[in-house]
Amino acid sequence: MNRGPYLFLGAFVILAFSWTAAILANQLGYGAVTPYYDDLAGQSFPAKQPGIVARGAQVYTDLGCATCHTQQVRRADLGSDLARGWGERASVGRDYIQEHTVQLGANHIGPDLRNVGARIEDVNSFYQILYSPSEDSSMPAYRFLFEETEITGEVSADALSVNSTTSHQVVPTERARSLVAYLAHRNDTYAYPETNFIPPEPEAEEAADAEEEGH
Numbered sequence: 001m002n003r004g005p006y007l008f009l010g011a012f013v014i015l016a017f018s019w020t021a022a023i024l025a026n027q028l029g030y031g032a033v034t035p036y037y038d039d040l041a042g043q044s045f046p047a048k049q050p051g052i053v054a055r056g057a058q059v060y061t062d063l064g065c066a067t068c069h070t071q072q073v074r075r076a077d078l079g080s081d082l083a084r085g086w087g088e089r090a091s092v093g094r095d096y097i098q099e100h101t102v103q104l105g106a107n108h109i110g111p112d113l114r115n116v117g118a119r120i121e122d123v124n125s126f127y128q129i130l131y132s133p134s135e136d137s138s139m140p141a142y143r144f145l146f147e148e149t150e151i152t153g154e155v156s157a158d159a160l161s162v163n164s165t166t167s168h169q170v171v172p173t174e175r176a177r178s179l180v181a182y183l184a185h186r187n188d189t190y191a192y193p194e195t196n197f198i199p200p201e202p203e204a205e206e207a208a209d210a211e212e213e214g215h
Ligand code: HEC
Pocket: 060, 063, 064, 065, 066, 067, 068, 069, 109, 110, 111, 113, 116, 119, 126, 129, 133, 134, 136, 137, 138, 139, 140, 142, 179, 183
């Protein structure tokens, strides 16, 4: 008996099913999400990214920061991100829709950076972390993002105070400036309707399971 058509049909059904679940369902769910217009604020969220932030995203991608940092705050029932202070709420799909390349990352070697702009408000602190991260951490120093120049006239406004001397200043390059603009822009605090999600209490769930088993 020729089983060719059955094999073909089986493979086709499996592939079609996977494609529907993995691609089509996500495209229908997230692909259709649009910015949320807030009548009171008179603007849409998430806002469009300024050009410098989009360029910073490219630097973040090029330097592989996502190897050690995630940009996704998990729900309280899926991890301890909220307890660690990495955000006020869990990330939702709408947070990412203005971004060309989403840098979710997979490893928590460093802290999650999705809301680092809310934690670190001073631009100079960002430069300091990139130029000389704390010594006991595995975060590499990105000194090539800075230039050491002789001070001839006035000191540059964003020269690193810690590392500059009276004769020389350490000044961020254009790449460092856009990367830091990108980091400072990581701040998802807007409460979309879908962020009102309240995860079920684990105990309540267990009690419900026990009750179901009893019946
Ligand atoms: C090899 C892993 C590694 C890589 C690559 C890395 N980092 Fe880090 N990063 C860390 C660790 C670990 C810390 C925590 C340091 C500490 O707390 O002292 C950190 C801390 C930070 C912080 C401070 C966060 C906070 O909440 O205090 C920022 C900002 C940051 N990194 C940005 C970056 C950027 C931007 C890049 C890419 C240019 C990058 N990191 C690449 C490991 C890494």
